[in-house]
Amino acid sequence: MSGPNTEYDPVEVTPLRADEVEAMREAALEAIAAASDLEELKQVRLDHAGDRSPLALANREIGALPPQARKDAGARLGKARGMVNKALGERTVVLEAEHEERMLVEETVDVTLPTDRAVKGARHPITMMSERIADVFVSMGWEVAEGPQVEAEWLNFDALNMGADHPARTMQDTFWLEPAEAALVLRTHTSPVQARTMLTRKPPIYVVCPGRVYRTDEIDATHSPVFHQVEGLVIDEGISMAHLKGSLDHFATAMFGEGITTRFRPSYFPFTEPSAEVDLVCFVCRGAGEEDGHTCRTCRGEGWIEWGGCGVVNPRVLIACGVDPETYTGFAFGMGIDRTLMFRHGVEDLRDVFEGDIRFAQPFGIEI
Template identity: 65%
Template sequence: MSGPNTNYDPVQVTPLKAEQVEQMVSEALAAIESASTTAELKQARLDHNGDRSPIALANREIGALPPQARKEAGARVGKARGQINQAIAAKEKVLAAAELEAQLAAETVDMTLPVRQHPVGALHPVTALMDKMADVFLSMGWEVVEGPEAEAEWYNFDALNLHPEHPARALQDTLWIDPVEKGALLRTATSPVQIRTLLERDLPVYVVSPGKVFRADEYDATHLPVFHQIEGLCVDKGISMAHLKGTLDHFARAMFGDDIRTRMRPHYFPFTEPSAEVDVECFVCRGESVGNPSRPCRTCRSEGWIEWGGCGVVNPRVLAACGIDTEVYSGFAFGMGVDRSVMTRNSAPDLRDFVEGDIRFSRSLVGGAR
């Protein structure tokens, strides 16, 4: 049995000599130390500890050695690679910390510098005023109700005592939905919401219904085909015109000030009887412009009063159409336009500004409720 081979060519294993391995380590450590960025350190790792680096090539030579030399050479190369890996890991921490510090310094925000805030939106003045109006009635214990904008003819006209020949049903006043024979339309008032409430709820009823309405009106400075109304309805036992006057007086004081006055002028509406137009005292001149040419008032045109809306005792025919016993129950109703209220309160010259979507308009009216 032959013993282990002790003969090998020293030329082929020169890279495994101690001085050669030490030279590789010195060059690797120098390259690692000189790296000033993580990118440079990565290149140093490839050059001095990668698969094609001198130390990796030397490691491959170990397999050509006889057993008694393989152990010594393997320990020498392994120790060298360990030194290189440790140096790389240490340098990586130093560079990472330095780069993070530089990044933080570059991204530092000076909190003392003035900033330009991103512009925010604004509540539309009509929406703001409707919310304020609804809040007045909520504080009185009333409810806010809503209904569909596309409505049936019966709810919009018939149940409200508007006979088939009434001019409001004509094409020049109402926006009908094709085909017209189907009897569908875009509601001309929020009154259909009141009819639905009477049909769906138990009595007594105290509700207010703000919302969007539609008319076949011209689009100009004083008219819009789409505008907003708020209507109120009370149906209970023993309700009279006096309750309506007290409610509207409270509403007016909440909207225009505690010393505001109201007045009623006889009028006609098919759905109320008796009916009235309600006016409020001009909240700008308080009537002092009447007969006083030295102090004219643009808001009331020196008349001292501003038309506010319509009102009246609910017509018994309307209650009967909803199945309510008119011998037991009575009620009152009122309604006013919101857009014109905003226009009057803020001296806005053109209703078209309300629908142009210019945020500067909404901001200029300070939420629409001064």
């Protein structure tokens, strides 16, 4: 900044002349009045009231005036800058009010319109059914056991008394993994989990094994190459078919309500002897075979619905898994979780369970 010059005529310092100050003030006021929104007013503030504005630069020239001229020039510039700042404040209030009114109009929400927000998700019903089943047996003092879905051939077949020529081993029933010499399969049932449990624990054993399994089935309303099973295993001293029947009756009641019991029909499974098919009393007609005077559509008039398989653990399986059959006996059972879900909730097509449509899962909620 230049020092005082007592010999320089202050009238000749152009930015400080009264007409020049008046012009700068009028230009600023006009720009302020012309600003149509807060963004434009922000730029006007920088141009006419900022550190590099004409009035601010003129104010710096006061120091170059002789002492007797500074008072008048300072008063003139101070008054002009005060008027500009006052105009800026008033225009800011007006523009802020206009902005708020405009926002209220542009951002108005009609609460009577249907929402376009994403709907809430839901836990998959198979997951919830698996957990519900597990809870039934945990409340009885059992444990939940798990195992890998890629399983060794020996655990999936040999340990369960399924011979080398058993038809379940063929490509028509089993997904085999390459290379063939690895002897690995996608497990065809959750029974290998039972074998692993017997190999790693000492009796008494009370476990339930829910999980995903794989078979080379065609997809239709009742079949899928990927489905879910739950199997139970008990190994202890003095275990009989009576214990099996009582456990399954309790399971059926927990799933389908009071009064639902089971019956056994003789059958054959290589890993149990004796073996039986498990039927449920029809939960619609309660075993009557009729509903409202017509044949029950659910059980087709039989009064019973096939549910799964069961039996006393074959001694050969106990020996293969390192359990002494002279000391211990046990029982095992297996049911389809998908089938149980379909029975319990009236699902008519298994494909609905696996297609991933949120509209199917939503009615089941997010039960935890």
